[in-house]
Amino acid sequence: MVAIRSALWKSLRSYQVYGANTNVGKTIISTALCKSLQRKFPDQRIWYLKPVSTGPLEEADDCHVRKFVRGIQADCLFQFDEPVSPHIAARQSSGNVPSDLELVQSIYSKMSQYAAESTPGWALVETAGGVHSPGPSGIPQADLYRPLRLSTILVGDSNLGGISSSISAFESLHVRGYDVDLVVLFVNEKYKNHEYLVEYFSPKNVTVLPIPAPPEWQPNETSDRQCMADYYDSLSESASMDQALDFLTASHDRRIHDLNSMASRANRVIWYPFSQHQSISPSTITTIDSAYGDYFQTLDPAAKEDPHRPLLNTTFDGSASWWTQGLGHGNPELSLAASYAAGRYGHVMFAGTVHEPALTLAESLLDNLRNSRLTRVFYSDNGSTGIEVAVKMALRAAAVRNGWDASVKEVEVMGLRGSYHGDTIGSMDCSEPSVYNEKVGWYRGRGYWFDYPTVKMVNGTWTVEVPEALQYELGPGSQYASVSEVFNLSRRQLESSAQRYRAYIQKIIHKLVTDDKRRFGALIMEPVVLGAGGMIVIDPLFQKLLVDVVRESRDIFEAGGMGNSQQVVASEWTGLPVIFDEVFTGLYRLGRFSSASFIGVEPDISVHAKLLTGGVVPLCATLASKSIFEAFVSPDKSDALLHGHSYTAHAIGCTVARTSISSMIDMERNGSWDDFKASWQDSHGPEIWSVWSKEFIAQLSTDPCVAGAVGLGSVLAITLKDSAGSGYTSTVSQDLQARLAQTSGRDWNIHSRVLGNVIYLMSSLTCAKEDVRAIEKFVASCLQR
Template identity: 30%
Template sequence: MTLSYDELRALDARHVWHPFTQAGTAQPAILALGARGSTIYAADGREYLDLVSSWWVNLHGHANPAIAQAVADQAGRLEQVIFADFTHEPAARLAHRVCKRLPGDLNRVFYSDDGSTAVEVALKLAHQYWRNHGQHRSTYIAFEGGYHGDTAGAMSAGHSSGYFGAWKEMLFPVETVPFPATWNGDETVEDKEQAALDALDLLFAANPDHVAAVIIEPLIQGASGMRMCRPDFLRKLEAKVRDNGSLLILDEVMTGFGRTGEIFACVKAGITPDLICLSKGLTGGFLPLSVTVARDGIFEAFLGQDLSRAFLHGHSYTANPLGCAAGLTSIDLLESAACQQRIGAIEAIHRRRLDGLKGLSNVAHTRLTGTVAALDVIGGGKGYEAGIGPKLKAAFLERGLLLRPLGNVLYLLPPYCITDAELERAWDAVDEVLRSLAK
């Protein structure tokens, strides 16, 4: 039975519960018929340039033919197999490929399904690591504004992001220190970094031998508004965690796989965490998959004759072969000279266009890290619920651009395949909309 687009939309409206959406006030969902490269094609004939890489996952554009082929080939060979007692080629090869690009002895890959579970795994690993060493460490330290996902541990670590008020009684306590967010021309950055490090010192002093781990989104805090910090701060943070004998968890769910201009933010900053969480770009945006990668010493602490020392955690679809096959091809594409050229070109266009907004009275705190450009829009409220956000989103959708401001923060995070002309067109629209609001 073929359904008309109106019938499909009616089914959606009747039965589907959309994420992060107040169904009581939301516009009906746009019915996507297909997508190719940077463009999403809707049933009503409209086209949208995807400037958010469909929730930051889509590295090489939609329906990339090489990844589609790899997934199809894999589906014909082995679509899924239980990952206890069994392994398979795509999982072993992908683990090797990821480790090869990570610094130090980050050599052990634990697969799970999405960014939240990658973080959940890291938090649980840190806890059990200390337990296996005969220590009870229950203090976690996170950064103000950090967002780490929607499972209970990830929400606890991200409690200060402001997204989780409805569940605060469900969460375990996590300490927070200020995040030294900075921007172009910021003269206060050193003071903010020192304040963050001082706050960390106080927490370590108050919890001797009790801090299980410090978790941070390195270089860019995503969901709390593309807040950026300097690589130098991360180096100081790493030194402090080492001095205090704790563990460092990097949540690179968003920053991984080229977003910051380098393969990983930790590589750009020159630091080596104990645990790193990767997802989003891992499969190039094709399938849900994530990894938590541990240093050798972490893995070794789980070895022994006793089952209770092992990490008794897993998911039905752990290391799904289709996702791993997509991941292998996505990394091939990412490492190609053509893709690296695009990443550099995107950053250069972002920089020039952000500079071009200088002097606009309603633009502040322009900032850039690799392929992520962001700015604050002044004069329409602040924070996630700022009224200006929905207005900007509507104005851009009207112009065929998928841009989803985080409150009053406007950001562009395009797929790497976006052409210069497409990106310039997006910035032209940003320029026009911001200028019209400034009047």
């Protein structure tokens, strides 16, 4: 696994020492801390670790520490001879140059050895240069060491200009999720940086420790060494250093106490979403200390009984944090984008105003969705409200064109059985009765929902399955050699199933509208995959033909109203406005910028959230065509789309979204997913690929417990056989979910969510191939058990 645990043990109080700049005294302060710790805690072990050192061996920092602190274990992991920045020294070295992963793993491995000692102790990990000084690969240290998320001591700069560099270093660490427990710097009476920094950091609850500066360098080596020894002896016995060590001790203990108590405290005060609290207890609540990449760092309850055991597990975020996480937790680019926008704007209201992030994001979405119909972007705060905006748009457009009075006769929507469009009252009414809404008093279920054929791999073969109730009209289904063949719609439209689908849809529409006199104002669908409905892959041919038939049925849908004698141009909606809910399926979740492209349809309204901001902040964009927009244009203010939120188009979300989209587009252009795509290459249809290997999907599909499996983009869905057929309320997948959460024999586990008899996993778009393959092996082994 590429994932690295955060480094936290009860038996080992560990701190990473960062410097605000080069030559600020990190090694001197580290040595002083080691000397003080040795005096204050004579029965404990003290370790010093220098991950990367450059320059002559005799001048190495670990040698300096050993010289002045007897009995200490001081280690250096990678030494380069040239006294230059590590990235330059590494390039000039003929020896072993570690990768970023190897370096961080080496640090964690060494600290694990320290923590395993029978005697508790302390460990100081000293970085090289400043916070953003590059490591051997060139990546800044603040990003390189972030997976470890060690508690931090920042050595401030006491020289001219040091106030600025110290504050900047602190903020760089802070925005990346480091906890800076202590700032230490030398007293410099000329510049008095320490006085300013004490006052500056005090309101931020950051402790600043000014200490005496070391003695001037002596040309006589013996005299110089004695002066430094006296300095360290004096400093180790000072009251200020003693107080600093007490503070560090308390900070470490408080962190562990808070982690251990969080589940119990949460159980008393939190009302959890999608949860039956009768089955919730502190033991079922996962405590997350931090997250990085595709992983949570979660508390290991068993570590309470063993102080030498790591307190934090590495847990694969198997739901991509409810489908929002796309570029990795703790992504520094997204964090910096959010910080920049917060600093530049905070939040500014959006009615009748414009700011750069909202404007450029709208332009980017319109350009990259490549939908010739869409011309306008409306912002809201999450997917559910974005759907309500879309429905408002569609129903008004239909009413205006057809001359309907909505107060006289109810207007409904058409959709798909098992669909889910959010939890707000309006979005719930767009879905059929289900466990999500049946006990909500105001729910009405205003619509008709088509049943449909589905796609999955069954026993090694890609299969289009037709529900038993529809087989008389649609046929028994069919099998295909590859998933690309399933999505080759230009060829499949020539099959007999296409004619059957079309006739079935036409018959239903005719009965609903002509015979039953029901009035419809929109067709709303999740393209390709129904998310909360059970990660169901719908036959893309059925979805395409459903849209085609609806658009061809203008006369039927408009017969109940006054109609519109004007000729409709090609880009305008006909029949019904078509809404695509891409909240989950869009923005590369299925491997493409827009999931509409899988079925070759341009919707009139398109809704995007989730991956829009890469899992950092909520934001939703509802895009509409010109003909939808013009239904609201009038001299009368009451005809406007009177919908909005206090945080509409908030600058932080728009800035992060712009950065997120740009990053994903760059990944596609740069071939970041080519290794994944290679194993899915097929000449019989369009490019369909997944991070989950084709061989793994086939293996799952032949398991005796599995009814079918699907992999698209970063999504893996496994449907387990359930003789009870109880759908969302099924408990058949809970055993597999529990097995994935176990850590026996490994230093990582998987946090997953289930949808009845369906268990799904989702990676980010930046997940390492090695990690995905390791997860595949683990899932397969859990199924076999």
